[in-house]
Amino acid sequence: MTTFTPTYDVVAEAQAAGYFPPRHSVEITGVRELTDRVMRLTFRDPFIASHAKPAQFVNLFTHDDFMLMPRPFGVSEVEGDEVSVIFAVIGHGTEQLARLEPGDTVDVLGPLGRGFNLKEDANYILVGGGLGVPPLIYAAQKLAENDASFATAVFGYRNDHFAEEYVSRYADWSWSIDDAEGNVVDLLNKLEQGDDLKAYDRKPVILSCGPLPMMKAVAAWSAERDIPAQLSMEQRMGCGYGTCVLCTVDTVDGRLKVCSGGPVFTREQLGWGE
Amino acid sequence: MIDSNQNDNHINIYEPHEWKHSTKVAGVEWKNPVGTASGTFQYAAVRWFYDVSQLGAVSTKGCSPVPWEGNPSPRTAEGPASNLNAVGLQNPGVDHYLEDDLPKLKKAGALVVANVAGHCDDDYMQVVAKLADSDADMLEINVSCPNVTHGGMSVGTDPVALSSLMDKLRPMTDKPIIVKLTPNVTDITVPARAAVEHGADALSMINTVLGMRLNIRTGEPIIANKTGGVSGPAVLPIGIAAVYRTRTVLPDIPIIGIGGIDSGEKALEYLYAGANAVEVGAAALFDPVAPLRIARELDDLLDSRPELAAKLAAGNTWR
Numbered sequence: 284m285t286t287f288t289p290t291y292d293v294v295a296e297a298q299a300a301g302y303f304p305p306r307h308s309v310e311i312t313g314v315r316e317l318t319d320r321v322m323r324l325t326f327r328d329p330f331i332a333s334h335a336k337p338a339q340f341v342n343l344f345t346h347d348d349f350m351l352m353p354r355p356f357g358v359s360e361v362e363g364d365e366v367s368v369i370f371a372v373i374g375h376g377t378e379q380l381a382r383l384e385p386g387d388t389v390d391v392l393g394p395l396g397r398g399f400n401l402k403e404d405a406n407y408i409l410v411g412g413g414l415g416v417p418p419l420i421y422a423a424q425k426l427a428e429n430d431a432s433f434a435t436a437v438f439g440y441r442n443d444h445f446a447e448e449y450v451s452r453y454a455d456w457s458w459s460i461d462d463a464e465g466n467v468v469d470l471l472n473k474l475e476q477g478d479d480l481k482a483y484d485r486k487p488v489i490l491s492c493g494p495l496p497m498m499k500a501v502a503a504w505s506a507e508r509d510i511p512a513q514l515s516m517e518q519r520m521g522c523g524y525g526t527c528v529l530c531t532v533d534t535v536d537g538r539l540k541v542c543s544g545g546p547v548f549t550r551e552q553l554g555w556g557e
Numbered sequence: 558m559i560d561s562n563q564n565d566n567h568i569n570i571y572e573p574h575e576w577k578h579s580t581k582v583a584g585v586e587w588k589n590p591v592g593t594a595s596g597t598f599q600y601a602a603v604r605w606f607y608d609v610s611q612l613g614a615v616s617t618k619g620c621s622p623v624p625w626e627g628n629p630s631p632r633t634a635e636g637p638a639s640n641l642n643a644v645g646l647q648n649p650g651v652d653h654y655l656e657d658d659l660p661k662l663k664k665a666g667a668l669v670v671a672n673v674a675g676h677c678d679d680d681y682m683q684v685v686a687k688l689a690d691s692d693a694d695m696l697e698i699n700v701s702c703p704n705v706t707h708g709g710m711s712v713g714t715d716p717v718a719l720s721s722l723m724d725k726l727r728p729m730t731d732k733p734i735i736v737k738l739t740p741n742v743t744d745i746t747v748p749a750r751a752a753v754e755h756g757a758d759a760l761s762m763i764n765t766v767l768g769m770r771l772n773i774r775t776g777e778p779i780i781a782n783k784t785g786g787v788s789g790p791a792v793l794p795i796g797i798a799a800v801y802r803t804r805t806v807l808p809d810i811p812i813i814g815i816g817g818i819d820s821g822e823k824a825l826e827y828l829y830a831g832a833n834a835v836e837v838g839a840a841a842l843f844d845p846v847a848p849l850r851i852a853r854e855l856d857d858l859l860d861s862r863p864e865l866a867a868k869l870a871a872g873n874t875w876r
Contacts, residue, residue: 292567300571303605306844344843349637351789351843376635392845519631519779521640522842525602528618528644529633538626538647543602 412493821854
């Protein structure tokens with residue numbers, strides 16, 4: 284290992300001094316393959332568990348000295364002091380993280396970024412695609428704590444509907460579609476026609492995370508109906524906390540950092556679908 | 558090599574600390590020999606993690622005469638023990654720097670090295686003119702960025718252009734001028750000598766090493782700018798060699814060593830190579846508090862090296 288200080292007490296030290304915790308080591312408590320090459324990893328971290336907001340993310344670090352860059356993942360669920368993330372095994376870094384087992388340790392930093400704004404009592408329509416789904420599971424979990432808001436999940440998958448088990452625990456209504464059946468905008472249209480997107484008298488608000496073409500289509504769909512949309516963006520990232528300026532997105536206010544200006548931006552900020 | 562940072566040697570970086578070993582760079586005393594490298598330091602981000610006044614200095618993100626939007630995304634890729642970046646010096650411009658970042662950093666008690674970027678000589682001159690009367694403690698001229706099409710590395714690889722630029726900048730300010738050099742040359746001592754002969758008070762080295770990664774599924778570059786600058790532990794030996802060779806030909810010029818430092822031991826290695834101080838860059842991408850932790854580790858390592866520590870405190874170097 285490199286020379287970082289992977290002891291949990293750095294979190295307590297930082298908090299005692301009034302600072303945000305640095306990178307620290309935590310214990311893996313669960314690893315599960317949800318479908319082919321899609322993993323759900325759970326670790327024990329009281330700080331992140333008590334502070335993470337939906338669409339905030341955590342940086343995970345491999346134990347490999349040749350792969351030092353953090354891997355950022357949106358929090359997918361919090362249970363007690365345990366935090367879960369869901370990721371696809373794409374490259375060597377995620378391959379290493381996928382091989383971790385309960386009892387192993389992993390270095391983390393977080394929670395990072397600005398999450399969804401869930402303050403308004405509304406019918407939140409969670410529109411997710413692929414690996415954009417996990418942060419929306421956490422949004423559903425948080426919304427389930429608020430009786431005045433509703434969560435309608437509208438998820439698109441490539442094939443296996445890998446997150447249904449999790450989102451169905453929390454969402455008031457859960458719908459999904461896969462590539463063989465169509466895309467999430469098809470599903471949104473169908474649900475709208477069947478009057479299935481209404482939640483009593485609550486105002487609809489879109490929360491979306493997924494592939495860029497999907498989110499642009501969702502932004503256009505929401506703009507046509509004048510429904511507010513909060514979109515959680517992804518970008519190749521460096522530090523994750525705003526110091527390296529590697530992960531920008533073009534907005535109406537110029538190039539902003541996805542990690543600290545986002546990852547959540549409004550449709551208006553992105554200038555999409557207007 | 559020993560690992561100075563095992564858990565039995567745990568340092569609480571948040572406890573008040575009386576720094577034991579200072580250094581001097583161009584007559585300016587740093588409370589310890591560790592600063593942040595420009596490009597990986599944004600006060601608005603770092604201030605949540607530690608007290609920046611505890612560092613020897615902070616070198617701030619390159620600052621241009623007007624706001625620059627930088628390069629399109631993606632801007633980064635990973636290499637073995639390294640990061641590639643092609644930010645392209647995105648920054649809100651010198652006026653914003655003077656109104657926002659600099660006063661905040663000075664209020665926080667930091668010793669500030671203001672890094673200056675430009676696409677042409679006139680750009681650099683405009684920024685230096687505005688910084689000349691500012692509270693910045695030192696200026697650092699970036700003639701080494703590999704990710705801009707004009708200025709940056711194109712100046713630092715051309716000793717004639719570098720000499721000409723320094724002839725213009727030197728009369729503009731009494732503040733110490735550090736020239737930050739690129740390793741993307743055959744012999745770094747050539748631009749080093751040019752900078753010093755034309756008025757540089759100190760040198761910092763190295764900026765990032767030109768590099769590239771391709772996506773083997775598409776056959777195309779990962780970074781939108783195609784090439785980027787490599788930093789991180791992989792470049793450590795390149796930086797050490799640059800400092801050592803420059804020290805050999807320029808025995809008296811203060812040198813700030815940069816490149817691949819992620820521990821007190823590696824900072825110490827730069828000091829033995831002939832550096833007066835070091836700056837920590839990419840390590841802050843792997844842990845926000847890396848610069849302060851490295852400073853604390855080095856402060857302890859210097860306890861058992863009184864000869865080196867005394868030389869640094871007096872403004873001298875190991876070799």
